[in-house]
Amino acid sequence: MLASFRNTKVMLRSAQQVRAATALTKPILASRLYSSPAPQSSPKPNQFTMGQSSGGGKKGGGRSNLIFGFHPFAIFASLTLLGSGYLMIVKPFLQWTDKQKEERDDKKAEVEGASYTAEQIAAFPFDKKTVVFVLGGPGSGKGTNSARLVSDFGFVHLSAGDLLREEQKRPVSQYGELIAHYIREGLIVPHEITIGLLRNAMMDHPESDRFLIDGFPRNLVQAKAFEDTVCKAKKVLYFECPESILLERLLDRGKTSGRSDDNIESIKKRFRTYVNDSKPVIDAFAEQGKVITISCQGTMDAVYKNTEEHMNKFFKEIGQEPTPSASASAGKKD
Numbered sequence: 001m002l003a004s005f006r007n008t009k010v011m012l013r014s015a016q017q018v019r020a021a022t023a024l025t026k027p028i029l030a031s032r033l034y035s036s037p038a039p040q041s042s043p044k045p046n047q048f049t050m051g052q053s054s055g056g057g058k059k060g061g062g063r064s065n066l067i068f069g070f071h072p073f074a075i076f077a078s079l080t081l082l083g084s085g086y087l088m089i090v091k092p093f094l095q096w097t098d099k100q101k102e103e104r105d106d107k108k109a110e111v112e113g114a115s116y117t118a119e120q121i122a123a124f125p126f127d128k129k130t131v132v133f134v135l136g137g138p139g140s141g142k143g144t145n146s147a148r149l150v151s152d153f154g155f156v157h158l159s160a161g162d163l164l165r166e167e168q169k170r171p172v173s174q175y176g177e178l179i180a181h182y183i184r185e186g187l188i189v190p191h192e193i194t195i196g197l198l199r200n201a202m203m204d205h206p207e208s209d210r211f212l213i214d215g216f217p218r219n220l221v222q223a224k225a226f227e228d229t230v231c232k233a234k235k236v237l238y239f240e241c242p243e244s245i246l247l248e249r250l251l252d253r254g255k256t257s258g259r260s261d262d263n264i265e266s267i268k269k270r271f272r273t274y275v276n277d278s279k280p281v282i283d284a285f286a287e288q289g290k291v292i293t294i295s296c297q298g299t300m301d302a303v304y305k306n307t308e309e310h311m312n313k314f315f316k317e318i319g320q321e322p323t324p325s326a327s328a329s330a331g332k333k334d
């Protein structure tokens with residue numbers, strides 16, 4: 001009785017061993033059914049040696065060519081699918097959301113200029129005004145020289161950057177946050193806002209015939225929009241200055257200016273915007289023969305003296321007295 005019980009136990013144990021052995025050999029058998037048999041001596045492949053160029057692995061057939069358990073073709077096909085999925089779905093979607101954002105910004109901007117009625121705007125003699133754009137890299141001396149031109153030639157000085165900063169600070173402004181973001185990032189605020197502010201500022205000075213518009217237009221779209229909706233500039237003053245000097249000046253100015261964009265990160269972004277977007281505007285005006293180039297190197301007095309001489313010449317050319325007929329300034333500093 002005891003013996004037969006022991007025998008049963010032995011039989012049961014051997015049955016378990018058989019089952020265990022079957023479980024182990026099953027995948028090997030299965031793999032042999034679908035691939036050419038590996039030689040007896042070859043080591044059993046495992047997930048870390050699979051796909052490596054060991055002789056046994058190679059001769060083992062399909063399984064041994066897998067990469068981390070996947071067939072290379074499957075990987076290639078998935079990557080291709082992912083790539084085309086990105087190009088066909090994700091990229092257009094991202095472009096669409098960017099466009100939506102731009103349209104939202106433009107819509108907001110349409111409201112700008114509401115301080116004058118459409119009739120008042122239409123009746124204002126923008127075309128009769130002498131508009132001079134003052135351009136150059138950030139920190140090139142646009143504001144400094146503009147301030148002196150105001151007292152010598154009777155211009156009204158409108159700094160686009162200052163007008164935007166004033167608008168940003170106005171507690172009820174709906175553009176405050178938007179403007180703050182664009183300025184900090186060294187980007188160009190949607191042109192409808194800036195043009196609206198400039199047009200309002202010109203209309204605030206109906207007595208003046210001369211306007212210096214400083215730091216605008218900053219890209220070709222702005223330039224065209226201003227010409228189409230306000231008026232054409234008669235001349236462009238371009239303060240030419242190497243980037244190394246601009247950087248030095250801006251970092252120095254940053255110690256006291258309190259401006260959100262006079263720090264190294266914003267300065268780099270502003271330089272990029274200047275080279276990519278603003279410099280082409282100067283080139284386009286140069287082709288029209290409108291640009292007066294002034295080197296910003298030298299003392300402040302020397303730079304201004306050069307500017308003043310060019311301005312005297314310009315007024316003679318257009319048959320006007322250089323002496324001021326009115327003076328005011330809506331801008332403060334460069």
Ligand code: UDP
Pocket residue numbers: 136137138139142143159160161162164182183184185186187188189190194214215216217218261270334
């Ligand atoms: N800005 C703009 N549109 C303009 C003028 C200025 O978006 O037509 C923004 C832009 O982000 C720019 C910032 O205002 O970097 C400062 O302009 P500002 O003219 O004050 O700079 P500056 O060239 O005098 O250092």
Ligand code: MG
Pocket residue numbers: 142143159161214215333334
């Ligand atoms: Mg300025």
